[in-house]
Structures are given as structure tokens and as C-alpha cells.
Amino acid sequence: MTAKRIEQRGLYFEEFDEDAVYVHSPGRTVTEADNVIFTTLTMNTQSLHLDAEWASHTEFGERLVNSMFTLATLVGTSVAQLTQGTIVANLGFSDVRFPHPLRVGDTLYSETRVLSKRLSKSRAGQGVLEFEHTATNQRGEIVAVARRSTLMLCTPEEG
DSSP states (O other): OOOOOOOOOOOOGGGOOTTOEEEEEEEEEOOHHHHHHHHHHTTOOOHHHHOHHHHHTSTTSSOOOOHHHHHHHHHHTTIIIIITTTEEEEEEEEEEEOSSOOOTTOEEEEEEEEEEEEEOSSSTTEEEEEEEEEEEOTTSOEEEEEEEEEEEEOOOOOO
16 A cells, blocks of 8 residues: 655645734744854844844843844744745845844744735746735744745646
């Protein structure tokens, strides 16, 4: 007997529901190493992320997690549930905001809403989706919001 194969994938264009909130799991607790590695890997020498002494004299009193790490992690947490193997391309980001800082030791939780959905006019078998991703910390404070436009695959034709 041959076992049924089940492959994890994201959703095809038709499967997205504009009335749903997609809650992504698990959350992601941010470590000191995450912040330092991401910050140095991306050549961001901002003292607010790297220099504990300097950052201790800012209004925050400590180093903050690099906001680009926050954005990348926010989008990354949605991949397995929404776009794994079903995305064609990211088309762009807009309205990216960081209302509260993310700090080392915070846990990032995220969810996504579909803001709009339409079939592509120029690419058969593909559709354009606009997402709004929102990240909160363990205290429920919103730490990031971003709109993302994507080109997604439609459900493949059987045959």
C-alpha cells in the first residue's frame, strides 16, 4: 500500500478569505544573538541596536531590536500558513509602521488580514493579494504593521 503524500503548502489565490484573520503560530521570542547577528549581517551600524552603553542614555534606556528584523520576522511568520510554495513574488510593501519598539526577550506574535484580492490582468493563473500583517509583543502592544502586495498562484488545473 502506498501512503498518501501530504505536502505542507500555503494557500492558493482562491483559498484566501477576505473576512478572515489568519493567526500565525508559533510566536517568536527574540534573543540577543538575533538582534546582533541581523544588525551586523545587514551592515546596520546604528548604535541603538549594538552599543548598550550608548543606548542606555536614550529615551529607551536600552538597545532596541532592529526594526528590519521585526519586519522580516513579521512576514516570515506568515509564510508556512499563507504563501509556502504558492507565492510567485512580493510586489511591494507600504504603510510600514513600528508603533512600539521590540526589545530583546520580547515574543513577537503575528496575524494577517487580506485587504484586497483580484485576478491578474496580465498573468493567467495568478492573482494579486494585498495583505496587512500585524505583530504584537507578549503585552499586546503593536510593534509592527505592514501592507504587502503579492502575486499568488491560482489553484492548478487538474489533469
